[in-house]
Amino acid sequence: xxxxxxxxxxxxxxxxxxxxxxxxxxxxxxxxxxxxxxxxxxxxxxxxxxxxxxxxxxxxxxxxxxxxxxxxxxxxxxxxxxxxxxxxxxxxxxxxxxxxxxxxxxxxxxxxxxxxxxxxxxxxxxxxxxxxxxxxxxxxxxxxxxxxxxxxxxxxxxxxxxxxxxxxxxxxxxxxxxxxxxxxxxxxxxxxxxxxxxxxxxxxxxxxxxxxxxxxxxxxxxxxxxxxxxxxxxxxxxxxxxxxxxxxxxxxxxxxxxxxxxxxxxxxxxxxxxxxxxxxxxxxxxxxxxxxxxxxxxxxxxxxxxxxxxxxxxxxxxxxxxxxxxxxxxxxxxxxxxxxxxxxxxxxxxxxxxxxxxxxxxxxxxxxxxxxxxxxxxxxxxxxxxxxxxxxxxxxxxxxxxxxxxxxxxxxxxxxxxxxxxxxxxxxxxxxxxxxxxx
Amino acid sequence: xxxxxxxxxxxxxxxxxxxxxxxxxxxxxxxxxxxxxxxxxxxxxxxxxxxxxxxxxxxxxxxxxxxxxxxxxxxxxxxxxxxxxxxxxxxxxxxxxxxxxxxxxxxxxxxxxxxxxxxxxxxx
Numbered sequence: 001x002x003x004x005x006x007x008x009x010x011x012x013x014x015x016x017x018x019x020x021x022x023x024x025x026x027x028x029x030x031x032x033x034x035x036x037x038x039x040x041x042x043x044x045x046x047x048x049x050x051x052x053x054x055x056x057x058x059x060x061x062x063x064x065x066x067x068x069x070x071x072x073x074x075x076x077x078x079x080x081x082x083x084x085x086x087x088x089x090x091x092x093x094x095x096x097x098x099x100x101x102x103x104x105x106x107x108x109x110x111x112x113x114x115x116x117x118x119x120x121x122x123x124x125x126x127x128x129x130x131x132x133x134x135x136x137x138x139x140x141x142x143x144x145x146x147x148x149x150x151x152x153x154x155x156x157x158x159x160x161x162x163x164x165x166x167x168x169x170x171x172x173x174x175x176x177x178x179x180x181x182x183x184x185x186x187x188x189x190x191x192x193x194x195x196x197x198x199x200x201x202x203x204x205x206x207x208x209x210x211x212x213x214x215x216x217x218x219x220x221x222x223x224x225x226x227x228x229x230x231x232x233x234x235x236x237x238x239x240x241x242x243x244x245x246x247x248x249x250x251x252x253x254x255x256x257x258x259x260x261x262x263x264x265x266x267x268x269x270x271x272x273x274x275x276x277x278x279x280x281x282x283x284x285x286x287x288x289x290x291x292x293x294x295x296x297x298x299x300x301x302x303x304x305x306x307x308x309x310x311x312x313x314x315x316x317x318x319x320x321x322x323x324x325x326x327x328x329x330x331x332x333x334x335x336x337x338x339x340x341x342x343x344x345x346x347x348x349x350x351x352x353x354x355x356x357x358x359x360x361x362x363x364x365x366x367x368x369x370x371x372x373x374x375x376x377x378x379x380x381x382x383x384x385x386x387x388x389x390x391x392x393x394x395x396x397x398x399x400x401x402x403x404x405x406x407x408x409x410x411x412x413x414x415x416x417x418x419x420x421x422x423x424x425x426x427x428x429x430x431x432x433x434x435x436x437x438x439x
Numbered sequence: 440x441x442x443x444x445x446x447x448x449x450x451x452x453x454x455x456x457x458x459x460x461x462x463x464x465x466x467x468x469x470x471x472x473x474x475x476x477x478x479x480x481x482x483x484x485x486x487x488x489x490x491x492x493x494x495x496x497x498x499x500x501x502x503x504x505x506x507x508x509x510x511x512x513x514x515x516x517x518x519x520x521x522x523x524x525x526x527x528x529x530x531x532x533x534x535x536x537x538x539x540x541x542x543x544x545x546x547x548x549x550x551x552x553x554x555x556x557x558x559x560x561x562x563x
Contacts, residue, residue, distance in 0.1 A: 045502030048541065054504055061501035061516055293500045323498050323542045330543055393543035397495055 003028040005307060006089060006099035008079050008245070010034030011043065012296035013274025013303070014105030015062055020304025022070045028308070030072035031097065033089075037076050038129055039064045044293055044352070046132040047325075050160025059129070082249045084267045101269050101307040104246060104257060105300065108239035108275040108291060110153075111348055117210025122217030123233045126153050126160075126351075135234070139164040142231035146171060146220050148207045149236030150178050150345025152324050152352040155190065157234035158199045159327060169228055170194065171205040172345055179341025181333065181357050182388070185367060189374060189390055193327035206344075238348030239291060241276045254278050255349070256289045261315040263303040271307055273299035275351075279314050290354040292322050319386070319403045320354035323396065329372075332396040333357060335386030335403045336378055357386070370420045377423070382410045395420070398427050407434060490547035491526035492537060494519040498544040505536035505545060519544060 005021050007014045010032050018030050040062040048054040067074055077091040082102065089097045110125035112118045122142070124135045135157070139145075145161045145168045147154055154170065155177075161168045176187035177194075191201060206223040210233055219229045241256045252258040252266040256278030263271045263279065274296035278289045290296075298314070305312040319335035338358045349355060367376040373391030377384055377399075384403050389396040402409070409416065412426035496519050505515035511529055515536045518525045525545075537545045 042501040042503060044500035045504075048502055048504055053539075053541075054502060054507055058503040058507045061503060061520070294497055321497070325541045330541065332543070396543065400497075 003100045003308075004098060005030045005101050005103070006097055007032045007103045007105060008034075008089075009103075009105035009107055009274070009276075010036065010040055010074060011105055011107050011274060012293055013107075013276075013300040014103065015040050016297050016300025017103050017105065017273060017304040017307065018067070018072050019070065020301045021308050022072060024305060024308035024310060030070070031099075032067070032072065032074045033077050033079055033091070033097070034074065035076070035078045036128060036130070039074070041129055043128075044324075046126060046129065047156035047160065049129075049132050050126075050135060050156065051163040056129070056133075079245060082245065082270075084249055084270055087269065099269075102271065103303055103307060104265070104270065104272040104276055105274045105296075105303075106242040106245060106272075106276045108241045108349075108351075110235065111238045111240050112235055113207075113237055113347065115207060115209055117212055117217070117220075118235075120210055120212040120217045120233075121215050122231055123210065123235060124157075125235050126157055127239075135160065135232075136164065138232050139166050142166055144228075144230045145169070145232035145234060146207075146228055146230045147234040147236070148345070149234075149238070149350075150343055151181075151236065151238070151350030152322075152326065153236035153350055154234070154345065155194065155327055157236055158194060159197065161232065161234065162198050166232065167200070168198070169200045169202060169230070171202045171207055171222065173204070173206050174342065174344050175203045176341065178343060178345070180343035180346075181337060181353075183365070183367065183376060184341075185369070185374060186331075186376065186388060186390060189329055189372075190327045190331075193329055197327065199327075236350065238346045238350050239275070240348055241278075241289075243276075246272070246276075254287065256287075258287070261313045262306045262311070263299060263314065264306065271303045273303040279317070281315055281317055283315065288317055288355060289349060290320055290356075291349055291351050292320060292354055293352075294321060295354075317356070319400075320356045321400060321404075322352050322354070323393070324352055326390075329390050330393055332387070332389040332393060332400075334389075334396070334400050335384075337376070337386040337388050338378075366417050368419050368423070373420070375420055375423065377416055379409070379413065379416060381413075382408050384409055384416070395424060395427065398431055402427060402430055405434070407431070490532055490549050491524070492530055492532060492545055493548045494525070494545050496520070496522065496544070498542045500542060502541065504539050504541060508535045508539050510535060515545070 005028055007018055018032055021030055039060050041059040042061050045059045079089050080092040082089045087099050110127050145166045147158045147170045158168050158170045177190050208221045208223045211219040217233050219227050221227050243253050246253050246257045257272040257276050259265050259272050259277050259279050261282055263273050265272050275291045278287045280287050302312040302314055321334050323332040364379045376388040378386040383406055387399045407430050412429050415422045415426040499519050503516050509515055
C-alpha cells in the first residue's frame with residue numbers, strides 16, 4: 001500500500017522533508033499544503049530583495065517543476081483542523097485530505113506588541129514575501145520610518161528601508177544593539193555601520209504608542225514623550241510559533257511544538273520540524289528551539305527519514321550556527337556566544353536566532369580586533385564553546401569544525417588568547433591533528 | 440588597517456560611492472599596509488588563474504545573489520544545493536559570486552596545478 005504523506009508548510013523544513021521522503025520512498029504520495037500562493041522561496045533572501053540587491057524572481061530557489069518531477073504536489077490552502085485518530089486533515093475551504101504521516105512545518109510569525117496603534121496601516125513586519133512586497137509598497141510612498149525590535153530582522157528592516165530612500169529611525173530599548181548575543185564592541189561595529197548608512201539610532205528609547213491619521217501611521221510617541229513623525233513602523237520584537245493547529249490536535253506544546261529527538265510529536269504519525277519544533281535532548285532533558293535556516297533544513301531531512309520509516313535523530317544537537325550581514329558586516333555566530341547583556345528589544349526568539357547562543361556565559365571570552373575585523377572566542381578549559389567572527393570570514397569555517405566536533409584545545413589554549421594571527425595557527429594545529437584539513 | 444579597508448570595498452562592489460577612494464597598492468605613505476595589499480592582490484590573481492569556486496553548503500540560504508550576478512548565467516545556487524562542483528561548468532572564476540555572497544558560502548580553492556602553501560589566505 002502506498003503511504004500518504006501530508007506536509008503542512010512550504011518552508012525550508014517542509015520542502016526538505018518532501019525531498020527526503022522521496023529519496024526513501026519511491027511510491028508514496030507526497031503533498032505539501034502551504035498558505036502562501038508562492039512557490040518555495042528563500043526567506044532569508046527577503047532582506048536582499050528589500051535592499052534591491054536581488055529581484056523578486058531570483059528568490060524562488062525550488063520551482064514547482066522540481067516537485068512535479070518528484071511526483072509530489074503542492075496545494076495552496078490553510079489547514080483548519082486535523083483529526084489524528086482518523087488521519088484526516090481539513091482545509092479552511094472544506095477540502096479533506098487523508099494522510100498516513102503528517103508533518104507540521106508551520107514556522108513562526110512576527111509578534112506584534114500590545115501597544116496602541118499596532119493595527120494601523122503602515123505597521124509592517126517581515127515574515128513572508130507578501131510582507132516584503134508590502135514594505136516596498138509603503139516605502140515607495142513613505143518618507144520616514146521608525147523601526148523597533150532587535151536581532152537580525154530589525155537591522156534587515158532598517159537597512160531595507162534606508163536603501164529605499166526612507167529616513168529611518170531605529171529605537172533601542174537598551175544602550176546597545178542585540179546585547180544578549182553580541183558584546184559591546186560587536187554591537188558598536190553594527191551600530192557604526194547602521195549610522196554610516198544613514199539610520200538614526202535612538203538608545204534607551206522605548207515605543208509608547210503609534211499615532212494614526214485616517215487609519216494610517218502618522219507618528220510614534222516614545223515613553224519619554226518624544227514624538228517622531230513617521231509613515232512606516234517596522235516591528236521586529238521576536239517571533240512566535242504558529243501553535244493553533246498543534247493545540248487543536250491536542251499536541252503538547254511550550255514555546256514550540258514538543259517533539260522527541262526524532263521529531264515525533266506526542267501524537268502518533270504526527271511530526272514537527274523547523275522553527276515550529278521544540279526538540280527534547282534526551283541526555284540533558286532540556287528542550288531547544290532554533291529559528292535558523294540550517295537547522296530547519298537539517299530537521300526537514302531527519303523528519304523525512306523518520307516519516308518514511310527510517311530512524312534518525314537530531315541529537316546531539318549541533319552547535320547552532322548562523323552567518324548573516326548585520327548592517328553590512330558579515331557576521332558568523334557559532335555555539336554559545338552570550339553577549340552578557342540583557343536585551344529588552346526582543347520579547348521572544350527572533351528569526352535567525354537560537355536559544356543556545358545565550359548559553360555559555362560561564363566560558364571565558366577573548367576578543368581581538370584587526371582593523372575592521374573582529375573575532376571573539378568563548379573558551380572553557382579544554383574546548384572552544386562559541387565564536388563570533390565579524391568581517392573577514394576565513395576563520396569561521398575552521399572554527400565551526402573545532403566547535404561542532406568538540407575538539408580538544410588544551411595544548412593551544414595559550415595561543416588562542418593572543419591575536420588573530422596566533423589564533424589562525426592554533427586552530428590549524430588543532431585541525432591538522434584530527435583530520436587532514438586545509439585551513 | 441588600510442589593507443583591510445580596501446579589501447572590504449572590493450567585496451562590496453555595489454556599495455555605491457563610499458567615502459574612501461580606492462587605495463593604490465603601492466601607496467608609499469603606508470609602509471605597513473603595502474605588503475598586505477600586495478599579498479592580497481597576489482592571492483587574488485593566483486586564485487583567478489589557478490582556482491575554482493567551491494561552496495560550503497551549510498552556510499547557504501538559497502537567496503540567489505550568486506546566480507543573479509553570474510555573468511555567464513550559471514545557476515550557482517543550484518550547484519551548491521545539489522553539491523555539483525561549479526567548476527563543472529564554464530566558470531571563469533571571475534569572483535562575482537564569491538564577492539557578493541552575503542554569507543560567505545563561496546570561496547576560491549586553488550586547484551592542484553599549484554601546490555597549496557598552507558592555506559588560501561597565503562603566507563603571512
